[in-house]
Amino acid sequence: MKERIFGTECEYAPVYHSRNSHHRFHQLHGEALLDYIKGLSARLFSSLTLEGYPMAGEFMGNGGRLYIDRGGHPEYATPECRCVKDLVAYEKAGDRIMQELAAQTNRQTAADEGARTLHVFKNNVDFYGNTYGGHENYLITPRAAEGIRNIIPFLVTRQIFTGAGRILTCQEAGAFSFQISQRAEFIDQTFSDRATRVRGIINTRKREIYHQKQNRRLHLIVGDSNMSEFAIGLKVGTTMLTLRLLDEGRLDGVPVLALPVHALRGISRQWNEGLQIAGRKGRYTALDIQSIYLEKVQGFFSSRSPTPDEAYALELWEKVLHGLRHLKVSGRNWKLEDDPDGLRRKVDWIRKLWLLNRYGNMDDPAVNDRQLKLMDLKYHDLNPATGLFARCEALGLVDRMVDDATIAAAQIRPPENTRAQIRGTIIRRTADKSVDVEIEDWTKINIRARGRQKGPGQTKGVHPFNRYKGTANCLSLRMDDPFKAMDSSIAEQIERFVERWG
Amino acid sequence: MTEAQKFKQPIKKKPKKEDAEPTTPGGLSSEKKKKLEVLDEFIEGVLQEAGEEFLDEFKQVEGQ
Numbered sequence: 001m002k003e004r005i006f007g008t009e010c011e012y013a014p015v016y017h018s019r020n021s022h023h024r025f026h027q028l029h030g031e032a033l034l035d036y037i038k039g040l041s042a043r044l045f046s047s048l049t050l051e052g053y054p055m056a057g058e059f060m061g062n063g064g065r066l067y068i069d070r071g072g073h074p075e076y077a078t079p080e081c082r083c084v085k086d087l088v089a090y091e092k093a094g095d096r097i098m099q100e101l102a103a104q105t106n107r108q109t110a111a112d113e114g115a116r117t118l119h120v121f122k123n124n125v126d127f128y129g130n131t132y133g134g135h136e137n138y139l140i141t142p143r144a145a146e147g148i149r150n151i152i153p154f155l156v157t158r159q160i161f162t163g164a165g166r167i168l169t170c171q172e173a174g175a176f177s178f179q180i181s182q183r184a185e186f187i188d189q190t191f192s193d194r195a196t197r198v199r200g201i202i203n204t205r206k207r208e209i210y211h212q213k214q215n216r217r218l219h220l221i222v223g224d225s226n227m228s229e230f231a232i233g234l235k236v237g238t239t240m241l242t243l244r245l246l247d248e249g250r251l252d253g254v255p256v257l258a259l260p261v262h263a264l265r266g267i268s269r270q271w272n273e274g275l276q277i278a279g280r281k282g283r284y285t286a287l288d289i290q291s292i293y294l295e296k297v298q299g300f301f302s303s304r305s306p307t308p309d310e311a312y313a314l315e316l317w318e319k320v321l322h323g324l325r326h327l328k329v330s331g332r333n334w335k336l337e338d339d340p341d342g343l344r345r346k347v348d349w350i351r352k353l354w355l356l357n358r359y360g361n362m363d364d365p366a367v368n369d370r371q372l373k374l375m376d377l378k379y380h381d382l383n384p385a386t387g388l389f390a391r392c393e394a395l396g397l398v399d400r401m402v403d404d405a406t407i408a409a410a411q412i413r414p415p416e417n418t419r420a421q422i423r424g425t426i427i428r429r430t431a432d433k434s435v436d437v438e439i440e441d442w443t444k445i446n447i448r449a450r451g452r453q454k455g456p457g458q459t460k461g462v463h464p465f466n467r468y469k470g471t472a473n474c475l476s477l478r479m480d481d482p483f484k485a486m487d488s489s490i491a492e493q494i495e496r497f498v499e500r501w502g
Numbered sequence: 503m504t505e506a507q508k509f510k511q512p513i514k515k516k517p518k519k520e521d522a523e524p525t526t527p528g529g530l531s532s533e534k535k536k537k538l539e540v541l542d543e544f545i546e547g548v549l550q551e552a553g554e555e556f557l558d559e560f561k562q563v564e565g566q
Contacts, residue, residue, distance in 0.1 A: 011565040017556055026561045034563050071565035127557045132565025195566035221566065359545065370554045377560055378548055386551070391544050395537045 001247045002307060005080045005139040005418060005482040006236060008091050010225050011073035011132040012098055012382075013121040014040040037072030040118065044074050047104035053097070053412070054431035059439045061412055061428040062093060063420030070196065073132050074098065074120070079420030080442070080482050083309040084237045086415050088229050089402045093410035095122055095227075099382040122225050123164060123380035124182040127373065131186040133195070134225030135203075138218040138239065139482065144246040145216040148202060152190060153255050153279075154242050154293045155201050155222055156264045157286035159184060160271060161320045162235040164224035165349030167356065167369070167376040177269065178334040178356070180349040182224045184268035190260045195221055201260060211480070218243070222264070227380060227389040229401040230346035234320055237313030241297045244310065250300050255279040255289055273331040290321055320346065329353070345399040348389075352379050355388060419443075419479040421486045426477075426494060433502030443480055447494070449473035449501035473501055 014037065016025070025036055045066065054061040063079030076094035081087040098120045105118050125131045163180035179185070192200030203219040220239075226232045245251045256279055257263050263277040267286045276283040284292075294317055306314060323341030327350070330337055336350070336357050344354040356372055381387035384394060392398050414424025419442075426445055430437050438446040475497040477490065530538070 013560070013562050015560050015562075017552065017559060026558045028561075033561065037563050069565060071563035073562070073565045121560075126562040127560040128562075130562045130564045132562060135566070196564060355545070358542070370557055371549060373557055374549055374552060374554060375545065377557070378552065386548050388545065388548065391541065395541055397537065397541065 001139070001141050001144075001244070003082055003309075003483070004240060004243065005082060006087060006240065007078045007080050007137050008087065008232075008236070009075060009077040009133070009135040009137070010091065010094060010122060011069055011071070011075045011134070013123065013126060013132065014044060014074060014102075015119050015121060016040060016116050017119055018116045034072050038068060039072075041068045041072055041074040043105050043109075043118065044098070044101045044120070047101045047108065050104050050108070051097075051100050054427050056427045056430075056437035056439050056445075059423060059427060060097075061414070061424050061431070062090065062410060063414030063418075063424035064090060064094065065442075066097070071130075071132055079414050079424065080418040081415055081420075082417050082483070084233050084240070084313055085309075085402055085406075086410075087236050088233045089406045089410040090415070091232050092229060092402065092407045095382055096407060097411055098122075099384075102383065119386065120382045121377065121380045122227060122382060123377065124225050125166065125186070127377065131183065133183070133221050134223055136218075136220040136223055136236065136239065138220075138243055140216050140218045140243055141214065141247045142216055143249060144243055145218070147246050147249070147251065148218070149256075150251045150254055151239075151242050151246060152201060152260050153257050153289050154239075155220065156257060156260050156277075157267060157289040158235065158238060159224070159264070159268060160286045160290065160324055161238075161343075161347050162223055162226065162231055163268065163347075163349040164226055164231075164380075165352035165376070167372050178272075178353065179268045180271050181264075181268040183222055184264045187222055187261055187264055201264065224348070225380075226348050228346060228348045228351065228398060230316070230320075230399055231348050233313075233401050234316050234346075237309075238293075238317045241310060241313050241317065242293055245296055245300055248300070251296060254292060254296065255281065255284055272329040272334055287321065287324055290324075294318065294321060342399075345397065348379075351389070351392065351398060352376065355379065355392075415485075417483075417485050419482050419484055422477065422479055422484075422490055425486055425491075429494060429498060430502060433498055435498065435502050442482075443478060445477045445479065447475045447477075447497055 028036055048055060058065050058067040060066055065077040067075055069075035076098065078087060078090040078094065081090055102118050102120045124134060159181040164182045166179045166182045168177040168179060186199055187201055188198050189200045191202050191204050192198050193203065193205045195203055199221055201222045203221050205219065207217050223235055226235065258278040258280060266275050266277060271286060274285060276285055297314060301314065320343065323343040326338070326340050327343060328338035329335065334353060336353050339350065344350045356375060359372065359375060375388065378386065379388040382390065384390040414420040423439065423445060426437055426447060430447060434450045436448045436450060438448065475493060
């Protein structure tokens with residue numbers, strides 16, 4: 001599969017911050033806490049109309065989806081994308097939308113809530129150790145699905161450039177400790193069909209998708225949610241390249257890890273100590289394993305031309321591994337000693353470590369671990385007035401992969417080369433029309449007139465052929481093929497329907 | 503110590519200025535130094551504003 005469809009899903013964390021002790025919601029537990037979080041998410045979503053986002057149920061005009069997921073988290077799923085930069089733009093668009101909704105909500109409730117402000121965070125674990133996900137979906141071939149074990153070592157080790165970083169408090173770790181991945185601690189098995197309690201590096205829950213004989217869905221829940229555009233691009237780009245080799249049956253001879261989950265956690269906690277993980281034929285560092293996969297990909301493309309997107313992802317991968325080979329982090333206290341390639345501008349965990357190092361050594365008894373933990377969480381605050389990553393970005397201290405104008409466009413317009421274009425166009429085109437758009441799932445759309453016809457000789461009123469209403473005033477579209485974008489035939493059908501019924 | 507008392511406690515530890523970007527060869531440009539100063543002030547302000555009780559408020563329900 002030379003080109004594939006992919007997308008991400010992100011569960012955000014809404015937090016009401018009060019500057020007085022009257023609001024003690026953190027003492028809530030169980031259903032009461034769940035109801036509270038759901039209430040915060042509902043407040044956020046109530047600002048969608050005020051912000052002017054056209055919606056059809058949970059689906060947005062950019063082709064993505066916004067909904068309340070398990071745990072009451074507001075979740076944004078990008079539209080289906082075909083290239084890395086698009087995916088980055090659409091994921092960052094989700095961040096911007098969430099922040100706009102929070103700001104709008106705060107404006108609406110300023111009089112009632114006093115000093116309380118609603119913040120939205122993009123991370124994967126709260127202060128109490130509850131986790132929530134940043135998921136990835138890739139379209140793969142059945143051949144790749146059969147050999148999926150061969151990408152496990154890649155997935156276990158890619159955290160060295162995709163990790164978002166995390167401080168463990170004394171309470172959690174017994175001493176100050178840093179981890180490069182937020183999710184590693186919450187993965188329990190190599191494969192699992194569940195997404196809570198027993199999480200797998202690869203989620204095997206089956207989903208019906210188009211043309212099952214040719215296409216499968218790979219669902220990954222092992223990754224961290226990234227603030228850095230480069231980290232998002234690296235995560236998806238390197239995975240896409242690895243899957244290409246798997247599709248082509250060219251991923252033989254990669255290391256087999258003895259204990260993948262153990263290795264995942266070990267790398268996250270002890271990468272700075274040069275941890276070597278056990279394979280069936282020897283021991284490897286995470287960087288060794290990433291280099292083996294990179295060499296396989298380089299070898300594959302030595303005799304064939306990569307697509308422009310593959311070439312771009314390959315270059316990113318080469319550069320980040322080069323930088324990691326020269327990065328020096330103290331094995332004793334996670335002090336960032338040397339970063340000659342400036343990876344702190346691209347990789348979240350290194351940027352976070354750099355910020356924490358500026359504040360103080362993590363083994364310095366004068367530094368309060370709660371303050372470090374606070375910095376850790378504030379890194380992920382989407383509010384530019386209070387978020388550490390957002391401020392680094394505003395100061396030009398992080399590298400960008402896409403510009404603000406591209407992200408702004410991705411907030412409202414769908415990608416032009418996948419079925420998301422049809423979905424997004426319909427939602428946008430019908431936003432102020434007298435039709436309802438019903439979207440059952442990612443593949444089906446119905447546009448229905450609201451029982452009124454606006455035409456010659458009959459300006460308004462109930463449809464005269466009411467018993468045929470189900471077919472006469474409804475346009476149903478199936479979008480089974482995710483690669484198929486808008487064409488003139490579909491555009492004409494939509495225009496004709498909207499002209500007649502809208 | 504009450505939450506309110508905790509909040510009033512000043513953040514004591516100042517960011518380190520001298521080794522701001524130890525990995526940059528040839529020292530820092532004045533523009534870069536300025537940016538780092540702005541960042542340090544920002545961090546201090548954010549930590550002060552949030553207060554440590556913010557950690558207790560950062561409570562979620564397990565997601566997927």
